[in-house]
Amino acid sequence: MRSLILSVGARAVSPLLLVFSFHCLLRGHNEPGGGFIGGLVAGSAVALWVLADGVERFTVQAVPGGEGQTVRSGSSALRGGMVDPVTVMSVGLLTMLASGFVGLALGREDFLTGAWWTVNTPLGSAKLGTPLLFDLGVYFVVVGVVVAFVFELSQEAPQ
Amino acid sequence: MSVLVVVLVGVLFAVAAYLMMRRSIVKLIFGLLLLGTSANLFIFVAARLVPGRPPIVAPGQSTLEPPFADPLGQALILTAIVISFGVLAFAMVLVKKTYQAIGDDDLDALDPVSREEEG
Amino acid sequence: MSALWPVLWPLLTATVMGLLWRHPVWHRWIGVGACFAHVFIAVHLMGEANGRGPVVTTLGGWKPPFGIVFVADRLGAAMVLVTAVIGFAIALSSVRGIDARREAFGYHPLVQTLLGGVCGAFLTGDFFNLYVWFEVMLVSSFVLLALGGERRQMAGALHYVSYNLVASATFLIGMGTLYGSIGTLNMADVAQRLPQANPAVAAVVVGLLTVAFGVKAAVFPLFTWLPASYHTPPTLVSALFAGLLTKVGVYALIRTTTLLGPDSAPWLPGVLVVVAVLSMGFGVLGAVAQDDFRRVLSLHIVSQIGYMLFGLALMTPLALAGAVYYVLHHILVKTNLFLIGGLAKRMCGTERLAGMGGLYRRSPGLSLLFLVPALSLAGLPPLSGFWAKLFVVRAGIEADAWAGVAVALACGLLTLFSMLKLWNEAFWKPAPQEPTEPLWTARRKWMAVPVALLAIGTVGFGLFAGPLFAFSERVAEELLRPETYVQAVLGGSK
Numbered sequence: 180m181r182s183l184i185l186s187v188g189a190r191a192v193s194p195l196l197l198v199f200s201f202h203c204l205l206r207g208h209n210e211p212g213g214g215f216i217g218g219l220v221a222g223s224a225v226a227l228w229v230l231a232d233g234v235e236r237f238t239v240q241a242v243p244g245g246e247g248q249t250v251r252s253g254s255s256a257l258r259g260g261m262v263d264p265v266t267v268m269s270v271g272l273l274t275m276l277a278s279g280f281v282g283l284a285l286g287r288e289d290f291l292t293g294a295w296w297t298v299n300t301p302l303g304s305a306k307l308g309t310p311l312l313f314d315l316g317v318y319f320v321v322v323g324v325v326v327a328f329v330f331e332l333s334q335e336a337p338q
Numbered sequence: 339m340s341v342l343v344v345v346l347v348g349v350l351f352a353v354a355a356y357l358m359m360r361r362s363i364v365k366l367i368f369g370l371l372l373l374g375t376s377a378n379l380f381i382f383v384a385a386r387l388v389p390g391r392p393p394i395v396a397p398g399q400s401t402l403e404p405p406f407a408d409p410l411g412q413a414l415i416l417t418a419i420v421i422s423f424g425v426l427a428f429a430m431v432l433v434k435k436t437y438q439a440i441g442d443d444d445l446d447a448l449d450p451v452s453r454e455e456e457g
Numbered sequence: 458m459s460a461l462w463p464v465l466w467p468l469l470t471a472t473v474m475g476l477l478w479r480h481p482v483w484h485r486w487i488g489v490g491a492c493f494a495h496v497f498i499a500v501h502l503m504g505e506a507n508g509r510g511p512v513v514t515t516l517g518g519w520k521p522p523f524g525i526v527f528v529a530d531r532l533g534a535a536m537v538l539v540t541a542v543i544g545f546a547i548a549l550s551s552v553r554g555i556d557a558r559r560e561a562f563g564y565h566p567l568v569q570t571l572l573g574g575v576c577g578a579f580l581t582g583d584f585f586n587l588y589v590w591f592e593v594m595l596v597s598s599f600v601l602l603a604l605g606g607e608r609r610q611m612a613g614a615l616h617y618v619s620y621n622l623v624a625s626a627t628f629l630i631g632m633g634t635l636y637g638s639i640g641t642l643n644m645a646d647v648a649q650r651l652p653q654a655n656p657a658v659a660a661v662v663v664g665l666l667t668v669a670f671g672v673k674a675a676v677f678p679l680f681t682w683l684p685a686s687y688h689t690p691p692t693l694v695s696a697l698f699a700g701l702l703t704k705v706g707v708y709a710l711i712r713t714t715t716l717l718g719p720d721s722a723p724w725l726p727g728v729l730v731v732v733a734v735l736s737m738g739f740g741v742l743g744a745v746a747q748d749d750f751r752r753v754l755s756l757h758i759v760s761q762i763g764y765m766l767f768g769l770a771l772m773t774p775l776a777l778a779g780a781v782y783y784v785l786h787h788i789l790v791k792t793n794l795f796l797i798g799g800l801a802k803r804m805c806g807t808e809r810l811a812g813m814g815g816l817y818r819r820s821p822g823l824s825l826l827f828l829v830p831a832l833s834l835a836g837l838p839p840l841s842g843f844w845a846k847l848f849v850v851r852a853g854i855e856a857d858a859w860a861g862v863a864v865a866l867a868c869g870l871l872t873l874f875s876m877l878k879l880w881n882e883a884f885w886k887p888a889p890q891e892p893t894e895p896l897w898t899a900r901r902k903w904m905a906v907p908v909a910l911l912a913i914g915t916v917g918f919g920l921f922a923g924p925l926f927a928f929s930e931r932v933a934e935e936l937l938r939p940e941t942y943v944q945a946v947l948g949g950s951k
Contacts, residue, residue, distance in 0.1 A: 269472050374625070376626075418629060
């Protein structure tokens, strides 16, 4: 069942959701928000897309022996050029782990100790630190998980 | 305020227990989720409720002024929510796969058939 | 940092595998290499924990009791070492033992995540993180259990998921009560403060935690999920679960009982003795009644957990040392038996004992490999199981727990009976139909390598029972003086 209104609406709302998710991610250190919330918002943008246009927009139904069939996910494969949700998850995890080592590399005592830098830009100065890197990792992991599950759940059973 | 939340926790536990006793797999999963949620609310109320006093240092000051809400309890709940989010996603996929495998939402349909299959 | 590496390493490996998601064949060798390195990481940690006392690692510069802390005392380090060895055996076996579909769905990264979760649970120093690592372990085990989507796997997975989620909720409620009453979840801090709290609250907390860990450990009234699920996934997954998952529950019980028990819940050992005796009895009786290779082995887990708890419940140095030795021995033996069960299943084409047979005539070597862990499980000298049972039973006699000792000995006989039944049905009796295909394919030969390694380990465990028991005694000594642990965590880290 396809709805034209939802489909057109999703095209307008999904990019906004993605921008908003980034806003959530950045304000997260001192105010409500953060990687998890941001990731969920971004994931819901993709979920909206899938609901509106169907999962075929992202995946190719595998025909036995046909084009686009991989063993990867049983019933379907991603369309060419798309990043696998698992890759997004792994990049996120790697970022999180890496953020833990930055502090150590700078001579702090513990894993995950925060390190901060002040960045001066023409628009004013901002404080950047490893917690942001960690949050960015969380963001990617959550996006990857949500998208993977949305794809999985919206696939019809192979008849 | 606390009393209300406590009653809510009790009601949620009752609902969860009721749902888990049903034969439907979907209701079982809902029951498990509500159980997790009520446990989270329980931690929330056990860590004391301090309405309207978030643990955020006011601008221009260097320490928090009591009374303020305990942030740790809420951090614990947040972690538990994240975990139950992952478990929920998995449980939904599991329900879907189970439905595909047995073509039914009835827990009783799982066991006799599986035994028949093996024997 | 060193108490953190055994946890980070498998997670890092899983991440790397995730980046190479499209190349599941590479996962196999990355897994073997990473698990091999993991063993060395664990050995290093063991050396430190054994030589210098508990290794304490804090995170993010927050000092205990406020921050996240990882603690490796002798018990934790020993458990991590055995976990790493089992991980290596499973990874080696998985190179040839898992079908391409499961590999493509992420079997190898899931195994690594599971190992990370297990190590995290063994090393964490606070209750909330114990919950988190439990969940890491559980979610990956859920997926491993359901991966493949066969009908009976689904039934098993639903039982397993429901039971374990209820246990997690119980654990959470216990933690809520704990935090609400004394405002800390750091294990060392709790050990210090819980005795001063309201005794009724302390009893509720310890009771809830014991129930939650009891489900994970599959003790008597709470074990029903285990025989319902362990025979359903591929044998390698069963072997991994059988070796490690219930033992995490046992570890948690040992940790809470020794850390909180004496001061906060003096009634706990009494309850544990009853639970232990019932687990021994019901587990072994259930196993005797089964006629499926893996179901027999699954129910024996429950029975063996009973022995460990019996040792724990007596709380004397000898009993506790016996329990620790028992846990370590059991992880090796049980994993090995499941791996052999998997090989036997492949060779006979079925796991029903009625349909198996003729393996001794066709392969005496494999039969010998089966006898080592089987007789060890049953407790025949000089294998490790004999010493494990001997230490626990002797502690029982010294503590005048005659009923428990009687049940333990009777269950030993029934275990022997049950192992001989497996031997008769699967190995000794002639095959129901004349086999057509060759017995030893290249794949099966490969999968016999980890079996042989673990069997050598079991024999070694029996032959070097003396030094190993001396080590277990040092573990017990450390456990019975929780001050050392508390001091190491709270009295200035590093």
